Amino acid sequence: MPLYLPAARAQSYPNKPITFIVPWPAGGSSDITLRAMCERAGKVLGQPFQIDNKGGASGTLGPATMAATARPDGYTLSQLPISVFRLPVMQKTAFDPLKDFTYVSHLSGYTFGVTTAADQPYKTFKDVIEYAKANPGKVTYGTPGAGTSLHIGMERIAAQAGIKWTQVPFKGGAETNAAVLGKHTTLQADSTGWKPLVDAGQLRLLCVWTExxxxxxxxxxxxxxxxxDMVFDSPFGMGGPKGMDPAVVKKLDEAFKVALEDKEVIATLEKYDMSPRYMPAAEYDKFARQLYVEEKAALEKLGLAAKS
Structure with a gap:
């Protein structure tokens, strides 16, 4: 193959729409903010992004599908939530976060919180803790899935408080909202997709997990x-399959950097109590590898790592 071809491809990239996998259901804070970023980045690149909502497996189904099936040509990308560094420690997965992704840009992080239905008897988080102490396992909480920051955070809270409660995993915020509103779960631990319901007085926000x-x-x-003594904000970025052309990565990285500086994108992030946390490709790759080491150690300490 002539040596000039990859460079020629990079120069002409992109010449068709780009698929961006959002590994959560439509309508949640991740979906809305990532759509805003993609819309702005698409204008920079001169081609639109087509959003593919592929929820499941605690936010890892989309990245895993991309890693297994997509060509590394820059036309299939995905959000990479922190669960891609956790689930492989907790169970056997079809992907390896250290080998199967090209890290393009770090983007942001979440504000997490615990809510309950407004007409539940719990006025404070302390009320829930006291009830859980007296009734082991009876408090249930909805999360976007096992291995997510919400699951790990709630179990770390339980360990510190000396209580037991029960996780009920869902695919994303739309489902956890419905569960806690309908009292199918006592609590919801999720990112700020619950904001409109809290602001409308339908849900009560008991605590947030920010600094x-x-x-x-x-x-x-x-x-x-x-x-x-804990802070959880679940940093996330975006990437593609392993083996992407560095010149294509650079174009994508620069486009998302512009997107994160855009006033409308920043306003959308602020609506969900999020803020830009940009890192370029090389810095994000280094960060991702260190994050995997830290998450592995934390899961082993909690007893949630799979036995080898």
């Missing part, structure tokens, strides 16, 4: 305020 209280809900305590 400091958020400007959207200044009266809601952080986990640190409540005596739990």
């Amino acid at each position: 400091k209280r958020t400007k959207n809900w200044p009266d809601v305590p952080t986990l640190k305020d409540l005596g739990f």
Whole structure:
């Protein structure tokens, strides 16, 4: 094959729409904010992004499908949530986060919180903890899946508080919203897809998992305020299958950097209490590899790692 071909391909890239996998159901905070980023990045690149919602397996189904089936030509990309670094530690998976992805750009992180239905008797997070102590296993909480930050965070809270509660995994925020509203679960632990329901008074926000209280809900305590020495914001980025042309990666990375500086994109992120946390490809790749090491150690400490 002539040596000039990859460079020629990179120069003409992209010449058709790009598929972007959102590994969560439509309508949640991830879906809405990633669509905003893709719309702006598409304008920079001169080709639109086509969103493919592929929820399941705690946010890893989409990336795993991409890694297994997509060509590394820059026309199939996916959000890479933190669960891609956790699930392979917890169970056998079809992908290896250290080998099967090309890391393109780090993008943002989440504000997580725990909600309950407004007409539940729990006025504070402390009320739930006290009930859980008296009734082991009876408090249920919905999450977007096993191995997500929400699952790991709730189990770390339980370990610190000396309680037992029961996870009920779902595919994403639309389902966890419905579950807690309908009292199918006592609690919901999720990112800010619950914001409209909290603001409308249908859900009660009991705590947030950020370093400091958020400007959207200044009266809601952080986990640190409540005596739990932990912060969870679940950083995420985007990438493609292994083996992508570095010149194509550079074009994509630059387009998403522009997107994260766009006022409309920033406003969409702020709506869900998120903010840009951009890292270029090389820095993100290094960050991802260190994150895997840290998550593996944390899961082993919690007893959630698969036995080899």
